[in-house]
Amino acid sequence: MNREDYYKRIETPEMLDYGVYLKCDQLLSCQKPLADLCTPDELQFQIVHQVEELWMKLICFSLVEVLDYMKERQTHRVNTLMGRVHQLQRMMIQQLDVLETMSPKEYQEIRLQLGNGSGQESPGFRTLLKMPPDLWESFNTHYLEAEGRTIRDIYDENYAHDDAYIVAEALIEFDELFQKFRWHHVFLINRSIGLGSKSLKGRSVDLLQAAAKYRFFPELWDIRSDMTDRWGGEYGVVREPIHVAAK
Ligand code: HEM
Incomplete structure (x- = not known):
């Protein structure tokens, strides 16, 4: 096959049941026609951004479910879904590396195509930024206030590695992966x-x-330094070295 034949096959493949169900014809026409790319790297530039948008759609959808399950205190469900969200976040981070295979010059050529577009206009990212306050409110209402508990209580004073602690750790993992x-x-x-x-x-x-x-959830970060200060309060900032005390 020559280049034109390959391009035709890549862009308009034969549609069997798999392709019909997944709407592959629509999906594969969401990128610039191959013949019009300003540089071959433009295809990966578009695909990486589009794939990241799809992952953010799935993350947002999963977090809406998490909000419902938190309300019902279905912690196993919350934990499984948050685990999925974390996996998606890790993929999103890793997939950025694909674009590091693009040379600065090729990017400059692509950049000329972008108008005033900016990642800050990403629909998925903008929705995602709205979700942490709702997640925090739900966690606070259903896992803390409902039982008269505090962050210090679940992390230190009455630490039991219980449901509230597990959900709090899932939230801080989300925050860390976002950063x-x-x-x-x-x-x-x-x-x-x-x-x-x-x-x-x-x-x-x-x-x-x-x-x-x-940081989306500063309370969850601050508890760690609070604990270090409190636990360390007895010995102050600098302790006797262990090897001297042992003599
Ligand atoms: C070579 C590749 C890329 C370059 C040079 C680039 C460049 C930039 C720049 C300059 C900004 C700041 C925009 C502003 O202040 O208006 C920005 C923001 C952003 N970009 Fe990219 N970007 C790239 C790839 C990506 C990819 C693959 C994604 C995938 C989701 C992405 C998502 C975002 C987001 C979400 C923001 C807003 C960030 C925030 O508010 O913290 N970018 N990008």
Whole structure:
């Protein structure tokens, strides 16, 4: 087959039941026609972004289910679904690396195609950013307030590795993976356009580094340093070395 034959087969394959059910014809026509790509790398650029949008759709959908299950205190369900969300987040982070196979020059050619588009307009990301306050409220209402408990209680004073603790750890894992995605994305930008430049919205790309430090559930992070301060309160900041005490 020559190039044209291959392109035809890639873009408009024969549709059997598998393809009909999955709407492969529509899916494969969501990218620029292969003959119109500004550089061959434009196809991976579009596909990686589209795949990430699909994963964010599945994450948001799963988190809506999590909210319902938290209300019913179905902790096993919450845990399974949060595990799925974490796997999806890890994939999202890993998949950014595909774009590091693109040269800075090829990216500049693609960038000319983007208008004023920016990742901050990503529909999935914008929905995702709205969800943590609802997750926190649901956790607080159904796992803490309903039983008159506090974060300190479940992590330290009455630590029992119980349902409330398991859900809290699932939430902090979500928060950590979200921050890791943002950091990884900063590295991707550094590889492709450099951190000193301006985004297509005219903002300094450096601002993304500040966003990468943002925490959705600060209470869950702060309890760790609170505990270190309290447990360490007896010995102060610096302790006697063990080898001296042992003599
Ligand atoms: C070479 C590849 C990429 C480059 C050069 C790039 C560049 C950028 C830049 C410059 C911004 C800041 C936009 C602004 O301030 O208006 C941004 C934001 C963003 N990009 Fe990308 N990006 C790339 C790939 C991706 C991919 C694959 C995704 C997949 C989801 C993505 C998602 C986002 C998101 C969600 C934001 C907003 C980030 C936040 O608010 O923390 N980007 N990107």
